Amino acid sequence: MPRPSLKRPRRPWCIAISIALVLVVIIVIVVPCAVILTRKTHGERTNVLFPLYIYPTNDSTWDPLYDSVTTHPDLNFTVIINPSSGPGSSAYPSDEYITNIEHLSTYANVRKVGYVRTGYATRNISTVLSEVSTYAGWANRSLDLAMDGIFFDEAPYDYSAAKVTYMDTINEAVKSASGLQGSRMVIHNPGTVPDSRYNANTTDVTVVFESSYQDYESERHSLAALASDRTGYAYMLHSVPDSLSNGTLRKFVDTMSRKAEYLIAAYPHLEFLVIVNPNSGPGALPSPDANYAREVARLNACPNVYTVGYIRIDYCRKPLAEACEEIDLYASWAAEHATTGLGVGGIMVDETPNHHAAPAAAYLAALHEHIKASSGLLRDRLVVHNPGTPPDYTMAADPGPDLILVCEEPHPRYRSNEVQHRLRELHYDRVRCGYMISQVPRDEIRALVHDLRQRAAYVFITEIEGDFYERFGPYSWGALMEALSLQSEK
Helix, strand or coil: CCCCCCCCCCCCCCCCEECCCEEEEEEECCCCCEEEEECCCCCCCCEEEECCCCCCCCCCCHHHHHHHHHHHHCCEEEEECCCCCCCCCCCCCCCCHHHHHHCCCCCCEEEEEEEEEEECCCCCHHHHHHHHHHHHHHHHHHHCCCCEEEEEEECCCCHHHHHHHHHHHHHHHCCCCCCCCCEEEEEEEEECCCCCCCCCCCEEEEEEEEEEEHHHHHHHHHCCCCCCCHEEEEEEEECCCCCCCHHHHHHHHHHHHHHCCCCCCCCCCEEEEEEECCCCCCCCCCCCHHHHHHHHHHHCCCCCEEEEEEECCCCCCCCCHHHHHHHHHHHHHHHHHHHHHCCCCEEEEECCCCCCCCCHHHHHHHHHHHHHHCCCCCCCCEEEEECCCCCCCHCCCCCCCEEEEEEEHHHHCCHHHHHHHHHHCCCHHHHHEEEEECCCCCHHHHHHHHHHHHHEEEEEECCCCCCCCCCCCCCCHHHHHHHHHHHHHH
């Protein structure tokens, strides 16, 4: 019987893959028409951030907002005022704006923030500071015209010291502006999760998601992994399907509004093996970058997580010295582990051969010895091989890997007689085996988990077809966690 083909598609391993009793993807990243809800605690008012990018052409243009504010006194509305992609070139807004802003000020549950664009910290900072001053000056015309803070759109998310200084400077300008009211609220909108070094005390709220409902479904688990208190985050969603029922929409909004648990912490009874892969390996120096440094440290802090670094050896065609250098780079991460939390506990070796050959066996043995002898690797210095198909027994014999990913296939191929026959010939027990199965129909996930948990200690299942290592399955991630949880309880 021929073996499954080794000619798997090349993978742009640009995002991390994680394995848990489970292998899962970790995704360490416009004029909106939807509102964003946050809630400090149950029993307190919900906050609605509303981008009011609508010119008040007459006295009734903003009536739907007035009606909502009146009808829902239990909600707090933070309304973004934006006359002309900012305050405009005049000292004060138009008469239409003045009339309607002053009307908004009559509602006790409304705060008003002025819109300023930073161009991802590339716009001339003098221009930005001037626009902040213009909004602050509106109070000179009327206290009812005064703003309660500033909404900085196009805030940067990628780190640079200069950009952090830029944002700190404009934040301070808001906090010290005498013409702004109350706490002088500062909102940043990078539209995605920014580098943690933008988490200044002077930033009150960060918009960590600004995209469509469909995009939210694919990114909600990584958003749930945010570490800080949820009151500092906002979501802006547009293109919400008209077909959603009121009940479904209410449940969806409530889910966003709640403090979501970090996805690994939500399943403390499951063990996760997380494969960290910055750039088809550790990447060039300096490695890791700030985002990976932050997230790997957080992962290592979870008692149910074991992290390993990814390298690809191209079926032993990569020079052994080069592969060892990549291992050494991962080992260097732990130089200050006690203070940084960085480091990995082993190495996942991708594209390992499954046919026995003396040169390949010697290569893998040398690699194994190098991993086990690397003092910078943490814990057990775990060795994981991924041939994607069962290797010859002699390729898994001593000093064989601690874990072998024996099947990385789409579901239709996994079910084929060819693959099943080969899997029945496995010569090693389930504690050393892992399965990665994609394109799994929703209604077959639970049964497949039950089957694979008898075969292997490490399981990953997704409904995604192609690039499944770069994103969560919108349905399968939750279904996989639930199915594994049920299995672990038996």
